[in-house]
Amino acid sequence: MDLNFTKEQENFQIEVRSFLSDNLEPQVVEKVKNGIPITKEDSERWHQKLNEKGWLAGTWPKQYGGQEWDVVEKFIFEEECGSAGAPRIVPFGVGMLAPVLMKFGSQEQRDYWLPRMLTGEDWWCQGYSEPGSGSDLASLKTSAVRDGDHYIVNGQKTWTTFAQHANMIFCLVRTSTEGKPQEGISFILIDMNSPGIEVRPIITLDGSHEVNEIFFSDVKVPAKNLVGEENKGWTYAKYLLTHERTGNANVAVSKRKIQKLKKLADDAKKNEQPLSNDPMFASRLAQIEIDLQNLEITNLRTLASVENGEAPGAESSIIKILGSEIEQDIDNLTRKSLGKRAFVNEPDALSSGYNGAEVVPKAAAYASGKYFNHRKKSIYAGSNEIQKNIISKLMLNL
Amino acid sequence: MDFKPSPERQILFDTLKKYFEKEYSLSDRNIAAHSDLGYSKKAWEAMRDLGILESLIDPELDGFGGTALDISTVFEALGRGLVVEPFLEVGILAAKVLSKGNDVQKSLVKKILKNECLPILAHSETDTEYSKSFVETKLSVEADGSYKISGAKRMIKHAAEATHFLVTCRNTGDASSEAGISIACIPTDREGIKIDSFATIDGGRVSDLTFSNVSISSEELVGELGMSYSIVSDAIDTGILAICSEALGIMERIKELTLEYLKTRKQFGVPIGKFQAIQHRMAQLLVEIEQARSSVINATIYFDDETEKEKTISAAKFSIGKIGTLVAEESIQLHGGMGMTWEYDLGHYAKRLVLIDHEFGDEDFHLQKYISL
DSSP states (O other): OBBBOHHHHHHHHHHHHHHHHHHHOOHHHHHTTTTTOOOOHHHHHHHHHHHHHTOTTTTTTGGGGGOOOOOOHHHHHHHHHHHHHHOOOOOIIIIIIIHHHHSSOOHHHHHHHHHHHHSOOOEEEEOOTTTTBBBSEEEOOOEEEEETEEEEEEEEEESOOOTTSEEEEEEEEEEEOOSSGGGEEEEEEEETSTTEEEEEEOOOSSOOEEEEEEEEEEEEEEGGGSSSSOOOOOHHHHHHHHHHHOOOOOOOHHHHHHHHHHHHHHEEEEEEEEEGGGHHHHHHHHHHHHHHHHHHHHHHHHHHHHHHHOOOTHHHHHHHHHHHHHHHHHHHHHHHTTTTGGGGOOOOTTSOOOOSSOOOSSGGGGGGHHHHHGGGGTTTSSHHHHHHHIIIIIISSO | OOOOOOOOHHHHHHHHHHHHHHHHHHHHHHHHHSSSSSOHHHHHHHHTTTTTHHHOOOOOOOSSSSSHHHHHEEEHHHHTTTTTSIIIIIIIIIIHHHHOOOOOHHHHHHHTTTTSOEEEEEEOSSSSOOOTOOOOOOOOOTTOOOOEEEEEEEETTOOOTEEEEEEEEEEEEEEEETTTTEEEEEETTTEEOOOOOOEEESOOOOEEEEEEEEEEGGGGSSSSSTOHHHHHHHHHHHEEEHHHHHHHHHHHHHHHHHHHHHHHHHHHHHEESHHHHHHHHHHHHHHHHHHHHHHHHHHHHHOTTTTTTHHHHHHHHHHHHHHHHHHHHHHHHGGGGGGGGGSSHHHHHHHHHHTTTEEESOOHHHHHHHHOO
């Protein structure tokens, strides 16, 4: 057993840390650390900084502008970003579509789309879920019918994160109704500015706008935008989902949030004592800390097995369940720790245009909002029930 | 990074696992565990021949192991086998204490390895007080410089067969103070010792001990007078690591038994493991067991780190207590009526797993301790 990073890995960690401290914008970090949503422009500026350093897509091959990071380097980078309060890299292009194009796309597609992800010319979103196809994704109905050099797309996608920012969407569409549902799905890239596309916002219970519905009415898509072969899209989608489900441990982010929560509890009073001295509160907090400490080791065990050449299987499902539940537990306790202040909902309180009353403590601006917003964590990226199905099938062989 | 055990430890684990599967039948174990002796002398001797005790003891005392990883590896295997013989009491608690003693006491460790003695640590005094420093048994200094001890010890496992007791006692300080604790190593036939033994729910026998003006000489103290808390504390911490690892082995075996049952037991024409209500409970158990394993790995990693040791030990004991009870209760539920029978293996594993939470501090005790550190 050897839990230490190698000398090279340690040096890399130091390099990442110093890059972050030199390049992160304090006002953006303050938003992130107080759980407040950042703007599209905040993300774009951060992406650009990372791209100048060559770290926007660190796991990519060098020929496409990446660093060929292995799982441990990726882990180190993400953990350092998490601790520092860096904005999360918007994953749809560099983290999700790119691996699919590299494995299944044509050379022409790679040469055209990959550089544009790095420069930020394209902002991608993901067209998977439909009103009737959530966990049962393979039942999707949005159709693409070949018509000469084009496909004609009709149907509806939903829960599309950041569709309001995106100029491109990668979609799963039905190109055949023969055979099993999985066998008639294709993977296609669609310009969001095409005639016939309408984006409608879905406002979530916390009042924020992250997700959208998209309606497709006779949308003309060039046939060269098909990725791989027609009707093989399910294979590509599954490949993408394995990328989506890694990196869900969020240990560093959760650690940072616990530190923040401790500070809040030191400053809050209950029975004329700091809330942190309250035995009920201390017990809840300690249990979360221990769960997180255990998850950190569980996550490292998975990383080590990948580093040593074993394929990550349903372990990523274990991590997804634990990572989402622990983060939800922290958000829950943060909300509780604010007492009556938890009624406040001023998510713009840290934005430049805000001219309302100052919210103290700052974390109260969106703590309850964040708590409700993060109920999504056990629902998205394959609900935790779906993760249990995967564990049952792949690990328990039931 | 690499979480795999070294090849030597993997071989040791595999050898023990195979041995228990072939030679340590649960039905024989249950008869011995609930007999008047509480374990099988024959099994004890056969297992000693495998070198299990040596693997728990430092090379300088004729062993060939004794590191946190060795102990964790061996006890996980012992847990899988549901071994009731006194490896924890003799190989860990007594041997750890004696290894800090004088030459005569150290030589007792070597005698343990030759099966010439069976020393037992007599420390715990009240049923619900888990603090490592809680000692009320009185040590008084006589006019001639010799000592006498008086007091009572409770729930001392495998004490009835012991050759020596390692009795914690105090000459100064409050009941929970770390200063003032001494340890006396005395033969069990010394005058003034009374032993009352009981059967247990999970196998093995326990005893309440009474010491009435028992005479001891100064050479029989382990360590300095009043300065032996750290010796007891270290032995108990090692014991916690051992039983947390034992619990892991038990959980893995319970997982296997339960999965096998879910795949073979049919209702409504299909194996019950096809039902999603069952699958999700089982998947949750797997997630929890992986977390339990991580907690023990964490405690093993920091076992020799003075600043992190106590915190990671308490985190592990808390995790094992919480998850162990869950795994025991859920596995019985998933087995239906079969889980309720004496004849089937599962219940015996479940009993031991639950009762491990009552040893060296339960989940509440260790959560409070974690918070205080």
